[in-house]
Amino acid sequence: MTNDQHPPRRTRLTQKDRQSAATKARLLEAARRLFREYGYHDVSVTEIAREAGVTHAMINAHFHSKAGLLYELIHENNDVQIAALEAGLPDEGSTMERLRWILAMYAKYDLEDTQLMAVMQAYYWQWPRETEDRNRAQLLQALSPIARILREDADLQNVDEAEIETLIDAIYAIYTFGLRPAVYRDASPESCVDAIMHRVGMLLDGARLQARGGGA
Numbered sequence: 001m002t003n004d005q006h007p008p009r010r011t012r013l014t015q016k017d018r019q020s021a022a023t024k025a026r027l028l029e030a031a032r033r034l035f036r037e038y039g040y041h042d043v044s045v046t047e048i049a050r051e052a053g054v055t056h057a058m059i060n061a062h063f064h065s066k067a068g069l070l071y072e073l074i075h076e077n078n079d080v081q082i083a084a085l086e087a088g089l090p091d092e093g094s095t096m097e098r099l100r101w102i103l104a105m106y107a108k109y110d111l112e113d114t115q116l117m118a119v120m121q122a123y124y125w126q127w128p129r130e131t132e133d134r135n136r137a138q139l140l141q142a143l144s145p146i147a148r149i150l151r152e153d154a155d156l157q158n159v160d161e162a163e164i165e166t167l168i169d170a171i172y173a174i175y176t177f178g179l180r181p182a183v184y185r186d187a188s189p190e191s192c193v194d195a196i197m198h199r200v201g202m203l204l205d206g207a208r209l210q211a212r213g214g215g216a
Contacts, residue, residue, distance in 0.1 A: 024062050026052040028076075031069050040070065040119050064131070067123040071131060074120050075138065081109045082142050089145050095153045095204070100197050102145055103175055107182075107189045107196075114183045121176070143168055155208040167207055174199045 030051035034043040045066050049056035063069040085105055090098050110117050127135075150156055150164050159167075178196035181187035 020062070023052075023054055023058055024072075026054065027059060027062065027069060028072060031066075032073055035070075035073075035113075035116065040116055064128060067119065068127065068131065070116065070119060071123060071127060071135075074116070075134070077109060078138055078142060081106070082138075084109075085142070085145055095149055096197065096201060098149050099146065099171075099200060100193065102149075103171075103196055103200075104189070104193050106142075106175065107179065107193050110179060111182050111189045111192070117179065118183045139172075143172060146171060153204075156204075156211055158211045159207060163207070167203065170203055171200055174203065 027048060031043070031048050034048060034051060043066075045056045045059045048066070048069070049059060052058075059066060059069055063072055085102060088101075088105075090101055093101075124135075146168055147164065150159075150167055156164070175196050178192050178199065181195070182189060182192050
């Protein structure tokens, strides 16, 4: 390193920053404990704040709402899910076998608490734009293994990038809708994944047919 090259300056955290981070951590841990013990709907913001040792106004200040606090917990869980996907993604097998592994992994995490998952789905339409932007960035990361598998499919080589992105969006929509039986009919994760993969197979069959010029 020459004299005119300097390492980037590290931002120094202020006392206010540290206090804010500590408050957020206490609220998240309190919410996690209470949601696990009593369920999301039976826990109030006042109870969460009391458990964390702060005023309930801090929940709105840091998380927008109780649902926003829930999103933060889901976001942390999603980070764990993404790490598991990146560590275990199979390199061998058919496109459908590899996609099934990914979607089964998604379902394993998403259906650990169906009540929380259902609340999260509802909150998608209520959160602020900055939360949507953050969620979209994380979602793109979570769906990147699906993009990789589709691009490696020999029968989809003639499909352009825009169509691949459309297929990814469609697979995610099929997956999300396909979890509803677990919430409303107590269906098992395995049966949900079976139904999801049947629909994904139909989607990809159509895409391959179009790629061969048979869908015009």
